[in-house]
Amino acid sequence: MFKYAFFFLTLVSFLFSCMKGQKVDLIIHNANIHVMDDAGSVHEAMAIRDGKVIEVGPERQILNKYRSDEDIDALGKDVYPGLTDAHGHLLMYANQILGVDLTGAKSMDEVIYRCEKYFAKSSNKFIIGGGWDQSLWGNDSMPNNKKLSEVFKNIPVCLYRVDGHAALVNEYLFKKAKIQATNVDGGEVKMVNGMPTGMLLDNAMNFISKLLPAYPSSQVKKAISEIQEELFQYGITGTHEAGIDFKHIQLFKSMISRGQLKLELYAMLMNSPENRAFAMKNGPYRFRNLSIRSFKVFADGSLGSRGALLKKPYTDDHHSHGLLLTSVNEMRNVAQFCLKHGYQMNTHGIGDSANALILDIYKNAFKRNPDHRFRIEHSQVIDPADFVKFSEYAVFPSVQPTHATSDQRWAENRLGKNRLQGAYAYRTLLRQYGMLAIGTDFPVESTNPFFTIHAAVQRKNPSNQPLNGFLAQESLSLDEVIRGMTIWAAFSSFQENELGSLEKGKRANFVIFDKPLESNPSFEQNYAWRTFIRGKMVFALDEL
């Protein structure tokens, strides 16, 4: 009898589920789904099939209309489109993981100590490191290689500054590079009393880049997989990789083919002959979750190493205006090339002079194509007279709010009070273009997007400094920051029809946050509770 009753119940539930209609792969319900559409809709449930959003709506509507083998009760938590880091460096971060990490080192002695410890354990006969920042060492002057060369006499050592715009190399490597000139276009070989210090700024680093040994690709891939896990725990499902060489296209494709790289990757090509040939041959290119249709160009260096190109000299170095890394002519050439081949141009611009030059080049792009979406990466220091050009020429600002709160310790020394008013001006930039692409520039900064939210909304670092916020009038709302990491980031990469919101037909890339997503005056760490890419779970907090 019991057996028949069971059969009957199964039949009823089967018929009932048929009546419920359409079969989908996954239903998320009891959720607080922030669709990030124009209307700012928030719904309770979502149906997903074939990796795409089929419908978002009220709980009853979705549960009545659809059935699925798998449904997830989101426990009333906040659901957002998967976050995109609109400016990061997977490859640079992978190299940092494989090399010696000098982040937070408090002195040159500590830098050397960390190198010794690393070398004792390493199987490689070279040391490449990164992350040092002389502004943490008290006197803020650039280091020299004296001690480093004494400790490491017979192996090449190259230690990059935290922003990647300067390197300290030991005498062994310096001699091997046979560096003759000290004046380099867009760079500098630092000398003191006629003697080289081992410091190479910006383009001067080209002397040693070809001499440096590379890590085996198996090690690089493993490191990228680790970074991907780190991003998933924060709900990041996509990154814009800000500058790759030709060989890296193959590296990413091979990881994607093996199912090792699931992130939506928007890679910018460096301006090399091989990469130009690739763009000419392929036009805008897509390989599954890899999209390539942009070039990355450096107009200037960084503010930290005084390489940012300024209209007037540095307040803390009256002899320096900074460095122009790519000639205006060459930047014009790249812009022409990009327009011709359907590519986007993303130019690194930190100083007010660099930004003015870029805006002028983009003005011509605007005449040829009003929807060029050319970006200025960082858009960091803007002459107040130039802000309006972002709207006039439809120039997309790409910003990293944690740069503001990291640089606040010394930005005024470099720029002076007046010039600082046009720096890290995210709100003013947003008012011009109506959108921002928001990222972290990892590994220059942490991958943690909650640091970004805190920096953008509260204008504070994770230790809640400064107390009243840095240039607090330039703060963004929480909604604006999230848009910068979702729908606007999608728009800035020509993917707004596939990514960036949870509207019908878009890819089911989303995050269910562990705690409510909010911004408070005091920093609070949050994590993803679940992260999904194309409807498949890639991270679960409780499985850690």
Ligand SMILES: [Zn+2]
């Ligand atoms: Zn960068």
